[in-house]
Amino acid sequence: MNPEKIIKPVCLLLALALLGYAGRSLASKGTARYKPDYKPMLAAPRQKPVRIILDTDIAPDFDDAGAMAVLHALADKGEAKILATVSCNRYPGCAPLLEVINNYYKKPAIPIGAVKNEGANFGDKNKWNEVVVANFPHKLQTTDEAPDAIGVYRSVLAKQPNNSAVIVTIGFLTNLKNLLQSGPDKYSKLDGAALVAKKVKRLVVMGGAFPQGKEFNIHIDASSSKYTFAHWPTPVLFSGVEIGNKILTGNRLIQQASAHNPIRQSYEYCLKTYQGKTHPTGRMSWDQTAVLAAVRGPEPYWKAITGQIKINEDGTNEWIAGGSKQHSYLVEKMPPEEVAVIIEDLMLHEPR
Numbered sequence: 001m002n003p004e005k006i007i008k009p010v011c012l013l014l015a016l017a018l019l020g021y022a023g024r025s026l027a028s029k030g031t032a033r034y035k036p037d038y039k040p041m042l043a044a045p046r047q048k049p050v051r052i053i054l055d056t057d058i059a060p061d062f063d064d065a066g067a068m069a070v071l072h073a074l075a076d077k078g079e080a081k082i083l084a085t086v087s088c089n090r091y092p093g094c095a096p097l098l099e100v101i102n103n104y105y106k107k108p109a110i111p112i113g114a115v116k117n118e119g120a121n122f123g124d125k126n127k128w129n130e131v132v133v134a135n136f137p138h139k140l141q142t143t144d145e146a147p148d149a150i151g152v153y154r155s156v157l158a159k160q161p162n163n164s165a166v167i168v169t170i171g172f173l174t175n176l177k178n179l180l181q182s183g184p185d186k187y188s189k190l191d192g193a194a195l196v197a198k199k200v201k202r203l204v205v206m207g208g209a210f211p212q213g214k215e216f217n218i219h220i221d222a223s224s225s226k227y228t229f230a231h232w233p234t235p236v237l238f239s240g241v242e243i244g245n246k247i248l249t250g251n252r253l254i255q256q257a258s259a260h261n262p263i264r265q266s267y268e269y270c271l272k273t274y275q276g277k278t279h280p281t282g283r284m285s286w287d288q289t290a291v292l293a294a295v296r297g298p299e300p301y302w303k304a305i306t307g308q309i310k311i312n313e314d315g316t317n318e319w320i321a322g323g324s325k326q327h328s329y330l331v332e333k334m335p336p337e338e339v340a341v342i343i344e345d346l347m348l349h350e351p352r
Contacts, residue, residue, distance in 0.1 A: 057171025067287035073349035093129025113152030219315020244286030
């Protein structure tokens with residue numbers, strides 16, 4: 001055996017070991033080490049939940065139930081705080097259904113109110129409210145038993161931080177007109193218009209057809225619509241009928257949601273028996289779009305066009321480009337099929 005074949009590799013290994021030791025020794029004395037050229041990604045600051053009052057006509061159509069599911073899902077995700085749910089419809093089944101849905105999502109303390117002595121009284125011939133409500137315990141037996149919506153509005157708004165509340169209406173404008181015209185009371189020394197100006201950040205409306213047309217929520221109580229939009233003191237965002245027309249939801253809900261879910265029961269029953277127009281892939285999602293925009297804003301789902309709405313005596317609406325009011329309406333940006341997936345995912349949310 002040749003000794004040089006052994007000695008040379010051993011020496012090389014010893015030299016490498018000594019270099020490694022020297023490197024470690026220098027590093028321990030403060031010699032600069034390699035540093036990555038990026039900073040760790042910090043989590044985005046958590047936004048405060050949007051404070052929401054939902055005003056609904058939950059009876060003529062069942063997308064209101066879908067909108068409530070979306071709102072409760074967003075609340076459970078920490079994106080919204082539901083301050084109250086009120087009915088702008090005198091139909092007897094409205095307030096009991098609001099109670100059933102709030103209870104199902106484990107929020108029985110949410111105040112419920114209803115319009116009194118005036119306004120529309122609309123249901124559907126299939127009586128879906130009563131069919132669903134009959135399957136759940138509830139205290140309110142009829143809408144008339146709910147407190148006056150204006151008292152609920154004023155008591156809730158008076159407690160909110162200034163410029164913090166968002167009102168989303170997916171029905172008639174009767175309650176909002178009455179709120180604007182309300183006087184000082186035990187809840188606030190301010191009249192309705194001043195209370196709204198102080199406490200409300202924005203109003204989001206499922207209503208109207210843009211840039212012009214005629215839509216159910218607006219024309220049913222046209223005088224209230226006209227007064228409200230002429231006098232409302234904060235920004236107003238409209239989700240017009242054309243936005244929800246192409247966003248179809250419901251089929252996944254009835255296939256995947258719990259059988260004891262009142263939203264599933266509403267859609268399952270109505271997709272078979274509803275008197276209005278349905279579609280093989282579900283029901284149009286008008287009201288859900290307003291709730292989604294109220295909590296998350298238009299982007300990335302839609303763009304917003306600014307201007308001013310004009311309500312005619314017959315309940316039709318027109319759009320005035322560059323008008324004096326702080327009005328805007330949604331226009332399509334994300335494909336409706338993609339928005340439908342997002343909305344129905346929220347509708348499928350089950351309570352914790």
